[in-house]
Amino acid sequence: MEPLSYGQYSLVYNAFSFVLAAMGAATIFLFISRSQVASQYRTAVTLSGIVTVVALYHYFRIFNSWTEAYSVLNNVVTVTGRPFNDAYRYMDWLVTVPLLVTELVLVMRLPGKVGPSKATKLAVLGLSMIPFLIIQYELFVGLKSAIALQPESSRGMVSTARYITVVTWFFYPIVFILPMIGLTGAGAVVGVQVGYSIADVLAKAAFGIFIYNIAVAKTQGDSVMAVSKL
């Protein structure tokens, strides 16, 4: 591990702690509030909560690995020799990337067999990080035509969710290449860890709450429609 200043060590430490709080808060909110959306949108909200609780687990591990890799005494940070395991992030992606894609597709409730097949296609692509641009293309262009099928009241929100996904997901490769474009030593360690922390809060916790808001809007739209049919 790189030697760090106390300020650098603390910045990463506090970023991890903030992510734990954000993921925990989002998880509790999503699990408690899922009963407030119509049953056809509940799985999307449930999966949003699963994504944040899985991220919560991995950030606990990352946080503990960070505090074990360094020891702090009198504002001096020393390396303990114990490994800082960053691989938790990759394990996390294996679980959460397919779920994030499925969330978005489920809350859109595409007609007939389009939804499941689109979800499967995107989830399988999502599992392999290499065709990242194909996923982004599928999400951005492929789902664009599906926006037109949304009820008018939630069309804008679904469209926004699609943008949020694409923009927040582009954070990850940007953070990943930080050390390759000149960021070195302690700066690279801090930049990568804080960068991933921000990306995770946006792509998982904030995105999950947004999915919930779409589900609420659609639930209200459905009950308006049901009343107008009476």
Place this chain on the structure above:
Amino acid sequence: MEPLSYGQYSLVYNAFSFVLAAMGAATIFLFISRSQVASQYRTAVTLSGIVTVVALYHYFRIFNSWTEAYSVLNNVVTVTGRPFNDAYRYMDWLVTVPLLVTELVLVMRLPGKVGPSKATKLAVLGLSMIPFLIIQYELFVGLKSAIALQPESSRGMVSTARYITVVTWFFYPIVFILPMIGLTGAGAVVGVQVGYSIADVLAKAAFGIFIYNIAVAKTQGDSVMAVSKL
């Protein structure tokens, strides 16, 4: 224990952590979502969640046993002399194998007394690992005739569940014999642990979610039938 490189140690460590995340995610999903299937299918979904939570417990034990058996300092892995207890896997099978078989039979809802007696037969066979091929035969051939009794809408999915069971269960004996067919030393330790981890995620977490999907499809099919009878 075999001496391992840091890469080998980490591969197994990360595989165990991944299984913990996957089992935890599946457990929460199944317990939260069981209310969304008709009551006659809920026990199948409940059992799916029991299987993944029992696996979660055992993987916590396995993970802790792994980290206690080795110590890592400055990327060098040394054996501590404390045992790595792999017997948790067998304890896990004692609980989960009969439940997995019961899940599949319950979600099929075979008519009359065929279901319970078939479940008992398969569960008792499942408890003894020796007649493994008999279980596989019973699952594959014995349950084939039961597929025809499924409502058309879920016949394909139930058939797929039967294939998933047989294919994923064959992973276990394959992993088991890896050390007997020439894999030795550190490679055998890593191969067996990573192999079982993959098999467990497929046979328990992924299988459980698939059982839930069948239950949802059947619930929707039942309500369509109920409406058409009005």
